Amino acid sequence: MTTNTTESIHGHEIMHLIFEQGPMTRELLSAKAVESFGPAAQFHTCSAQGMDLNSLLDFLVQRGKVNEGAQGLFMGGGEHFCSNE
Secondary structure (H helix, E strand, C coil), X not given: CCCCCCCCEEHXXXXXXXXXXXXXXXXXHHHHHHHHHXXXXXXXXXXXXCXXXXXXXXXXXXXXXXXXXXXXXXCXXXXXXXXXX
């Protein structure tokens, strides 16, 4: 799925990648995001806009939507997705 667009991508797309692919490093996730959305992709959530990937990941980790540990970024279950999806 290569979109390569400058349109803002909802954080759900990144959360789905993490949920489906399992634990991964920020570097691997970054490569997958560039492949899917292009190198200049900007991201948003229901409550924040204008983020690059690292800012989005920091935001999601801080809010407990995504976990980060020794094995990389991971999610427990799908309960962390917001209800507007």
